[in-house]
């Protein structure tokens with residue numbers, strides 16, 4: 385007897401996979417033996433099993449002997465690919481129906497393919513390695529000479545990352561784009577004495593009171609803005625009754641940024657069911673995703689050292705001549721942009737290198753002050 389399962393058995397986010405079921409499956413009102421749904425598109429388990437095996441073979445090698453550090457077919461589908469629908473509790477039986485004819489689905493025989501000969505598993509912990517090295521080993525990688533005993537692997541890795549994906553995320557922000565910036569006003573401060581509705585009060589902090597942020601080290605002040613007012617306010621994690629300044633800016637020229645909100649264009653490259661799957665892209669995609677997660681973490685819970693890795697990536701992007709990085713707000717619906725531009729230069733710093741000033745790229749349209757009624761603060 386032919387055995388079958390259905391589209392409702394599987395994670396609805398696996399697009400390529402579902403497309404295959406729609407192409408190769410059939411409609412029937414019969415109840416699925418695995419998920420009990422009658423509505424799903426049905427497919428023969430051998431036909432689907434062949435397709436799954438092809439995907440696994442694209443990304444994993446069967447190393448021929450069992451080892452604790454390797455993965456079973458069931459672990460790959462359940463933990464790595466996250467193939468099954470959350471509510472489907474017969475995922476193990478289903479894995480057997482699909483793949484048992486290839487090998488024991490619980491034998492740890494499979495290992496992720498590596499980018500090229502000579503690499504080791506290390507690159508699959510690439511973000512962790514990068515972050516660790518930035519924090520505890522070698523913070524200033526551009527000062528480290530290349531040569532024997534020092535492979536400068538962070539620089540090499542960032543170069544490869546840049547060539548294979550970052551440069552494709554280039555985006556231009558048109559002149560005249562409106563962007564917003566919020567600043568919480570300490571209750572001790574008095575308008576007219578300590579601040580005003582002007583550029584100095586809403587622009588980037590000057591270097592003497594610049595604190596480290598997700599993308600800027602202490603002392604280097606960047607211009608952080610948000611797509612809309614609501615996102616700017618949420619980024620400030622404002623609490624009820626706090627006073628806030630909100631500035632509206634307009635960009636003055638075309639600005640080139642790396643658009644981190646587009647990293648999902650590489651999803652095909654990390655989808656083992658897509659013929660476009662690429663082992664190296666899977667590594668880079670993980671790095672890009674981890675960066676996005678780090679950048680979105682709330683400010684007030686982190687120690688300055690938590691930012692070192694993201695700051696270095698930002699500085700690397702800046703070194704390639706970009707004006708900034710655009711990224712998804714972790715709290716608001718819109719996006720944020722950090723521009724590598726600082727406050728107005730004070731005359732005595734004329735002999736030193738200074739960041740270009742933000743007034744070169746944006747003009748303040750208006751500043752308003754108001755008191756927060758709604759709680760914007762989100763518990764981490």
Ligand SMILES: [Zn+2]
Nearest residue numbers: 390393416419
């Ligand atoms: Zn089903």
